[in-house]
Amino acid sequence: MDELALSVRNLSTVYDTGGSVVHAVRDVSFDLRRTERLGVVGESGSGKSALALSILGLIEPPGRVVEGEIVLGGRDISKLSDRQLGAVRGKEIALVLQDPSSALDPVKTIGSQIVEALTVHEPDLRRAAVRRRAAELLREVDISQAERRLDDYPHQYSGGMRQRVAIAIAIANNPRVLIADEPTTALDVTTQAQVLALLDRLVDEHRTAVILITHNLGIVSDFCDSVAVMYAGRFVETSGVDHIFVAPTHPYSEALLKCVPNPERLAEGPLPAISGFPPDLSQLPSGCSFAPRCPVGRDLPQCHEQAPVPHRVSGPAGEASVECHFAEQRIREVAV
């Protein structure tokens, strides 16, 4: 087994908004091996982005990380000061944001922004050398005439190109872990595929571990090795990527998968939707947080009263860790 790139233990983040406390991330633990690509899927408001920001130490007040260990390359970064974290961010762990049109400073040239990413961590580099390196990075993300286009401003780039620049900035210092927060959501389908292919090639070349946050299961199946389904701030099902598509064990994973449009199932009528709404993260139900919407446990007192612990199950497509009282029973049904 490869060495661990990132190990997160019992991470919890809350937003304390005076009257109510919003539990955005609740006791999340996972390991990320070197070169592993973990997909984190879930609805809007399930805590995916809060998780990314928590790992990077970028939660702004009134939010705060209440507990948890974040071990990056053998060092717990959760207790570091902001200044110490600054040396880690962008160097060992990098972030690609969702919207490329606003993730770049509109009044700075592309070149100066890539140069900044380099010099923040290596202030002693010579100007010419940094510029050469910046041009190399632009070439690496498939932008033609890189040397010349360094002096362009972000508005002179298309959306896909801007996202490539954001990726170039993220990989500039060859980080151990890359967190991509819905990197293709703001792009059209063709550009999505190109950006993903680029990311695919780069993380392969640089041997970077990736956390890909998305709500698109198609992207997960193409890109990821493992997947975590997030619901109400928790990882409700964690497994290899094949398992989730072959034998989704948590009722939420199964429901999520049914919502993916599939041309072969057109005859079955309109696309199903998960009834109800995600729970209010400031007033979580006492039992399983999915119980009120769950087709299995909606009417079972056990699900409403007792929070499920993670069950390790083994299905036809590998092992999984599932937070459901009926995990074993359900995986047996699938296996049959």
Add this chain to the structure above:
Amino acid sequence: MGPGTLSIGEDVAAARPGGPPGPDRTSLSVRGGQALRAVLADRKLAVPLGVLALMVLFAIFMPIFWSHGPDKQDLINSLGSPSASHPLGTDQLGRDVLARVATGARISLVVATLVTLAGAIVGGLIGLFAGTLGGASDGVVMRVMDAILAFPPLILAMAVTVGLGIGLDTAAIGVSLVSVPWYARLLRSEALRIRSLPFIEAAHAMGATRGRIIARHVVPHMLPVLFIQMAAAFGYAVLALAGLSFVGLGAQVPTPEWGAMITEGLSYSLTGQWWISICPGVALLITVTAASMLSDRMRDLLDPRGQYARL
């Protein structure tokens, strides 16, 4: 489809059929020329700028080349109406009004510029730090600003002037102080707006320090709003300084300050010697109007929050 089967396309060509535009490989002077032409083409911008430029030239060169000094008395020719040797007439002591208006322009423009810069620097820094630090320091500083705003501006400026001792310098301090909270409030809200933009988060994620982000990414975005406010504050400073001098709290006789000149000439207006008051008054009117037109047009063009006409 596995990761390996994805192919890399080229959206560069699709996005720019004519090939990438690249930067203008033009020299700085050519770019400056382009900027100047754009300004001249916008009449609402060019007219007030031109008027202010003429006023500056008038202030610089008129006192140098005009044969009459501003304080030179000529009692035989006192209260003379406009003539060839005195185009704007003479006052009660026979001093040339044109020379006095020109010297007054020097005083007004220089002092108003200093007042504007002082207010912009102090108020701008207060707003920047209140907006970026937040928390208790933000609350305390902004309550102090609110307290200053609770006074009518001119009354507060008067109080400061009287408290520090009457004179043009203390009047300038009073007017500067009054303008500080306007800058502070405006730039604080700008700092708050910019701070929440995604590229600031991206810069944090890149590992940039707070100070670096403020200097390189927040401040440049605050400048347009700062410049708009400075243009407006400049006009206000010219007017407020003249106002304080008019009521006797600013420049003192015999300083040829516009407001003081208006007061001096006021009694003669009743007996028909209108030029002594009207001429500095018109100079004041032109300057303040030009500054206000300039700030209006700058807001149209630069304010990031409004959809105004574009260049």
